[in-house]
Structure formats: C-alpha cells, structure tokens
Amino acid sequence: MEEPLLRSSLPVPGRTGGECLRDAGGDEAERAAAKVRRKLVLALLLAIIFMIVEVIGGFIANSLAIMTDAAHLLSDVSGFAVALFAGIYAAKKGGSSHSFGYHRIEVLGALASVLATWLVTGVLVFEAVGRILNPSPVDGKVMFILALVGVVINLCIMAILGGHGHGHSHGDEGHNHGHGHSHGHGHAHTHGHSHGEKHSHADHDHDHDHAGDVHSHAEEGHAHGGHGEEGGEEENINLRGAVVHVIGDLVQSLGVALAGALIWWKQDDPRFAVADPICTFVFALLVLLTTRSLLRDISDTLMERVPRGLDADAMQAKLEEIPGVDAVSDLHIWGLKPGMPLLACHLDIASESAACDVLSRATQLCRSVGISHSTIQLSHRGLPCCAEP
Template identity: 40%
Template sequence: MVVFMVAEVVGGYLASSIALMTDATHMLTDLIANAIGLFAIWVASKSGGSTLSFGYHRMEILGALTSVMLIWGLTIGLVYEAVQKVIAPEPVDGAIMTIVAIVGLGANVVMTQILKVHNHGLGGDCGHCHGHEDAHHSQPAHNTHAHYEHNAQDHAQTLGCGPCAHHDHHHHHHHQHEHEHHHAIDVHAHDAEEPPAPLPYECSRTKAKQSADVPAEEGSMNLRAAYLHALGDLLQSVGVVTAGTCIWINPDWLIADPICTFIFSFFVLWSTVSILRDAVSILMEGTPRNVDLEHLQDDLTLIPGVVELHDLHVWSLSVGKPVLSVHIVAEQEDMARRIRITKTATRICQDHFKILHTTIQIDFSRNQKDCTTVAHRKCNGYSRSRSN
C-alpha cells in the first residue's frame, strides 16, 4: 500500500493532477488511521486500574475521533487546492493520470475487501450469545437502601462475536461478607432465595421486544472508520480514472480534475459524519441509539412492588458496551422483596435491552428525600412514577 501511495504522489506531481494527489493523500490517511485504530484497540483490551476503573474502552473512541479529524483536515486542504486549480488551470497529463489511477484502483479494491471481511467479522452477530452473569448484592448497615450491581463479563471481544448474550451461569454466595474472584454477595436474610418476579406481560411480549429488535451498536468504530475510508478511496479511484480518461481524450477538459476532487471530498466528509456523531455521543455519555429509554422506564416501573424509579442513566463505555444505573423505589422494605426486584430488573435490562453492566439501588418511599442532593438534581436523570 505504501508503494502504491508513493507511486500516486509521484504520478500526481508529474501529471500535475490534484485528483491523483487527493487519492494519494487519502491512502496516506488510511494508513495513519489504521495505525491509530490498531493501537487504540490494543490499549482498549487492557484491564483498568485504580485510576481508570472502567478500563481503556474509550481509547477506541478517541482513536476513531482522531482519525476522522485527520481526514477532515486533509480533505479541506485538498478542496482549497482544487479551488485554486479552477481559478488558474494548469495542463494535466491525462495518460499518466489514468495509468497511475488504474494501479491505485487495484490496490484500493484489495484493501476494501480485506477491511470488509474484518469489519463484518468483528461487528457481526455470532449466531449465539456469550456472557457470564456475575451478581453482586449488598445490603448497607443502616437498612435504608438496598444496592445491587451486576457486571456481566463481555467475552464477545473475540473475533466474530458481538456483546449480546448470556450463558446464564449464576453464582450466588449467601454467606455474610463472603467474597470471591468476581462474585460477591452480602445478604443478612435467609429468605433471599425467593426467585425473581415474572416479567410484566407488556415487557416480555411487546415493548421490550421492540427495543431488542433494534440492531445493537456493535463492532469496532476504528474498523468501521477504516472500512469507510477504504471504500471512499475506491470510489475516488474510479472517479480519477474517469477524469483522467476524459482529459486523455480531450486535453481541454481540465475542469474534470478539480471536479473529481470536489465530488469525492464531499463523499469522504459525508461518510465520516456518522462516526463523528457516534464518537461525540459516547464521549458525552449519551443514551445508546439501540436502547429505548421510554420502554425501559415503563418495563422497570411495571415490576411488582415498584412505586417509582428515578436517576435512570444509560450510557456507553464504547460501541456495544452499554452501562445502566438507576434508583428504584420499593413499597416494602423486606429483604426478599428487594432482592426479587433487583433480579427482575436485571433480567429486563439484560434479556430485552442487552445492557450487561447494571447498577441498581433500591430506595424506599420514606427515604426518597435522601436522593434529592444537588448532584442528583444536576444530572437530571429520568424519573417515572407507577400509574395506578
């Protein structure tokens, strides 16, 4: 690929073709973007520590954002040069332009096919689900809140699988203050074995199904960006071959050279807008597009024993890695009921909305004032009361 890029730079200089230089520049940005993407994916695979408790998942987003910004900067520069070509046309060697563009077209076809295979392999559905449910229940000493955190380990980072699914392996330890590697439970009641409540009819049959049918935001954003870059280069090579052929046939059609740059520069900018939008949304901790927050609120509110919920937040660590935290107000304060609510809420989040990392806190009606701090009000989290 480097050889073809150098050949296009030399050919563009000899032919005095801005379109050929544009194609070479996009090849260069592809190489840089791929290097950034591979580095970001490598860093994102590392475990977090005390200073980065969520790990390095966001590194992939930063890498994709850097790649897009690089593409935009170079594209704007090429558009400026194309404008200068329109204002003051220069002779273009159509023969050299066409021959070099055909060679570049072949290289782009190969690169596009390679990235297409890897992009679909990482982001596609693996046909079955992976995920181990590891539960953590804790009961504070003052008995005014019940806190439940669930972190389903996502084993879908291996090639060919998305983060969808579970092998329903529940490990429950009911000894006081008993801790093991990834599983911990602190329960001060012997009736906590009560099974989770059946899912509400509307949740398990209608509304939640609609959210589950929405395609998950899976796959690597860097691979997606690299594939779009390569696809843009491929189309641009076709355009350069066409423009070069036109100039070769009629040397007076010099305008075809900058026009080719204008058209495909616009395509490159347009094709990267979605990546930029997704990256900014994740960095701003926006709600993932595949999660219907209204339906999620309705389903959690329908759980038997739930009075209302508040401070509902859903965001993404990275593409396909949604996280949830919520306060659920229960009408009764017994341990069995709160455990039952948390288990049911977790099932709803995991089975119907594919949110595998959940933190659920159980509050009670008489203690709601404890959740009216400035921090809660500033976050402006979603709230919903159960309608009678």
Template identity: 40%
Template sequence: MINFDFYLLVNKHCHQSEIPDVDRRARRKLIIASILCVIFMIGEIVGGYLSNSLAIASDAAHLLTDFASFMISLFSLFMATRPSTKKMSFGWYRAEVIGALTSVLLIWVVTGVLVYMAVQRLIGQPYEIDAKLMLITSGVGVIVNLIMGFTLHQHGHSHHGHSHEGGQSNHKDENINVRAAFIHVLGDFLQSFGVFLAAIVIYFKRDWIIVDPICTFIFSVLVLITTFAIMKDAVLVLMEAIPKGIDFEEVMNILLNIEGVKKVHNLRIWALSLDKVAMSAHVAISAGTNPQNVLMMATKDVHDKFNFFEMTLQIEEFQDAMEDCQQCKNPS
C-alpha cells in the same frame, strides 16, 4: 428507614483475560488494510508526481490520512485492552472512540487543504497532465480500495453459543475504529473512481484537463459527507447519550412491571464505547417487599432484553417524598 444497596456487574467474569473476538478481528483487519494502504500510497505518490495530476496526488494524500487513522485505531485498540485502575475505573474503552474522532478530524483537515489546492488550480495557469499514467494509476487505485473495503467490511451478525458484551444495538458486533476505517476507504474508493473517470475523459479529450481539479473538489466534499456519521456517533458516545437500539422507556417499563416496584428513578444508560453499554438505576420498592427477589427479577428481565456490559441497581424503600423530589424525576 433501611436502605438496601446492591451492585451487580452483568459479566460472565470479573475481568477479561484475553482480547474480545470483536477487537481481535478489528486488529487483524486494520493491520491488513494498513499494509495495503502504505504500499499503494507510495505508488500513487510516484504516479501523481509523474503524471502531474492533482487528483492522483489528492488520492495519495487521502491514503496517507487513512494510514495515519489506521495507526491511531490500532493504538487505541491496544489502549482499550489495558485493565482498569483506581484512577481510570472504567478502563480505557473510550480510547477507541477518541481514536476514531481523531482520524475523522485528520481527514477533514487534509480535505480542506486539497479543496484549497483544487481551487488554486482552477483559477491558476495552464498545466499538462499525463493522462495515460493517470488512467493506469487511478485504475489500480479503484482495485486496491475495493480490496481494502472488503477487508474492513463488518457483517454485524450475531454468533450463536455466546453473547457479546454490549447493548441491544445494531452495532454490537462492530468496532467503531474499523467502521471509521471502512468509511475512510469508502471515501477513497469514491475519489479513486472519480479520478478514474476523469482520467478517461482527459485521455480522450486532452483540452479538458480542468476535470482534474473539479474531480478533486467534488469528491473531497463527498468524503466530508461520508465521515459525518462517524463524527456524530463518536461525539454521542463522548457526551454519554443513550446508544442506538436502546429505548429508555422500554428499560424503564421493564423495571416498573416487576412486582413490588413503586418507582424507578435516576435511570442512566450510556455507552463506554460503541459496543459496550452501561446502565444504572434506583429501584424504589414498597414496604415489606423482598429486595433480593426484586434485584433478581430486575436483573433477569433487563438482561433478557438488553445485554448490558455493566449494570448497577440500587434497591431502596419507597418514600412519598420521592414523588416531589426534583432529583428523582425522570428526564422528559
């Protein structure tokens, strides 16, 4: 029996000589957000100390976490641009996923500490808060978080005239680190807005200072909820799950509908990062079928529907034993 092995990289070049547009935009957004974040973080630390507001202090701590996550994201973007090596044959694309995962874990730890401090204040001794300073600081916080949110927002639209190197996904024009940073800022905005409302209440009702730790507790829980989606996406990428927006059966049927194809097995679809999807498959053809023609049609049909970053097809002659082979069975 003759086996025909063909390996095809669905790329316009064998390598990238420059940073992709998505990553370049991501780096610019993160740098701007980092500058805004560190400036206002210092302001909130001072404001929280002077006003004796735990809610302001917790907001400053979240900004510190955001700044750390921005730095992790920038570092991971840099790592992702490094070329592949013999040891790291897929390159460093997963570095940005690990960076996003680390930043989410970091904010979960800090949020846990803040919840503990809020509980301590709820059951502790009375304390005084400078409501006016708290009101001013939290108001500025709302504005700064809005600016950072607009800076980090990703439109997710396609650009005409070229195609992005990723799967047919709703996130193909997004960067997972910018998305993680945006979720961080969204959580901070919610907390800043809550602190602002609490400051208004305390300003007019001085004996309602218990609102300060309650606000911290409630919005810390919201931050955990808003970061869960990023954690889920990052874990799915690391577990090599099929990416969003790609239907396994649809890819399978595209290959099976090609003339001469008897069976498709070992179909694998996974994400190197959120915007870079890889695919491989064994395509078994009937005797006498031209393998080159099948390869060309398979490449065209799949690529017309799904713009995979990397695709590997193995063309082989069909054997009856494939029907009973456990390794050739497709997942249920």
C-alpha cells in the same frame, strides 16, 4: 445456556470464577481477535504504502484528484490504526486510575483521524478553487494508471478484510448483530438492615455483616477492560466499518480513473484539465459524507448521549412495570464507546423481600435491550439507611 444471575457455587481453589469462565470460551475468542488483528495489520500496511505512492504520483501528475484520494485513504489508514490499537488496549485493565479501562482511546483516535482528514481535504479544496480560476496541465496517463492501481489495491484490501464471518460477533454498534458465545459475569450486592450484606455472584459468594442499600452490579462481556468475547466482538465491528470505508475508496478510485482517462484522451485540450479539480470537489464532499456518521458517534460518546437505538423513556417505563418497583429515579444510559452501552439507576421498591426478584428482573431487562453493564441501586423506606431524618 446462560448462567443464572443469582446462584451459589464454590470457586476452584487458586482460581477465580472469572478465570474459569474465560477458560471456557476465552481461548477461542482470543484466536478470533488475533486473526482480526492480523487482517488489520496487513490492510494497514497496504494502505500506507499506496497512500505514499498516491502522494508522490499526485505531485508527478500535478493531480489534485489523486491527492484527494490519498487524503481519503488517510482516513482509512487512521481507521485501521485506531481499530488495531483500540482492540489491543481494550483488552487491558485500566487499574484504579482508569476504572473504565481504555475503551475511549478509540474515540480519541477517531476524532484525531477526522480532524486530520478534514484539514488535508480543506487545503486541497482551496487549491482546487485556484485550479478552476487558473487551469494547469495534468498528466492524465499517470492519473489513470495510479487510479487503476488504486482499484486493484482496494480490491486486495477488501479480500483481506472479507470473510471474517460472524462466529464471534454477538453485539452491535448500534444495529449490527451476529451469533456466537456468551460468557458473562453477574454480580448482585444486597444490603439489608437486619440480615447483613449479602453478595451473590455468578461465580462465587461472599457474605459480610454490614447494612446499607441494595445494589446490583451486573456485567456481561467484561465491559471494563477485562478479557473475553467483547474484545473480539468490538474488533469485528471495526472490521466491518473498515470494509465500508474501503468500498468508498474503491468508488473514488474508479472516479479518478474516469477523469484521468478523459484528460489523457484530450491531453492537448487544456479545457479538459478542469476535470481534475471538479473531481476534487466531488471527492471532498464524499469525504464529508463518509466521516459524518463517525463524527456523530464521537459526539454522542463524548456528550454521553443515550446510545441511538435505545429509548430512555421507554426503558424507565419498563423498569416501572417490574412488580415490586414503586418508582425509578436517576436513570442514566450512556455509551463508554460506540457499541458499549451502560446503565445506572435508582429503584424504590415496595418491600425488602422483593429486592432479589426486582434486582434479577431489572438486570435481565437491561441485557434484553443490549445493555451488558448495569449498576442498579434499590432502596426501601423500611431500611434504616433509607429512612428520612
């Protein structure tokens, strides 16, 4: 059952409310996250070893198709590494210098991965053009054998990454959904001109005596680098993305095997060697297609675009429909990283007495559309701080 947004409770002596919540489900989430990391490490090692084998084999066979397959594998290696290190760093608090945590390390790593993959692929395409104009012999036998080994390796990686289930995945990277446990924090800060400032927390209460606006800060899943379900959830998202990339590698290895078999079958006919650079062109296009969505996500995050699947206009309309809300301004929705949307807005309310109800409804609305972290400021002309000079 979800914790109510506003309630009073006494903290356990010597322990914070957040620690109590983490104890309830954090251990299980940590075990799930550790299992995901072990899978990624094993998949990463296999991919690195075979990538090196493909580079060496590509030189021996004089095959650009094998080298292009290795370049595609480089993107997977980078993806595994980014997913692994992002999961580790996402669990660390950023401190005062990085108040949002280190979640965007994943975005920067993904950008470096895409650029490196495109650079290598571009060099191979340039070389393939030369092979079309001046064909050179290719060892079809080595090419075929390496491609078959690639099929086996990709199947092994799929087996390693598969079976991760949905036990702790309850978020989405755009549209993925799962089931699991929800342990979040709710914070509401209410400032009044005559009643002082009241902080009502889902875990504990603090009362202070100063006036100001009404602010709400609601967070679920420790979006700022805390420990909890969010880490395991995001790592499972990365795991699903890795499986998709491995499927692309599997298809590419099958294509190289067919081209290798054709060249091996007609080894004495140099005209069939053109199948190698043709495969390079096809696989280069495949690399572009498979990295396009990743580049889009990177661009969306760095440009702080409204996350896909969320409609800012519709969100503003829903906020305006909340009883007691007169106007909505300064609405901002962005993603700290793919799958981690945030919201900030300013709500003008009809009366000070409606503050808590508006605060609760607005926060619940955010959570209902998948926004786990929201910062909402409420203001009313009757408050001294909101009166016009």
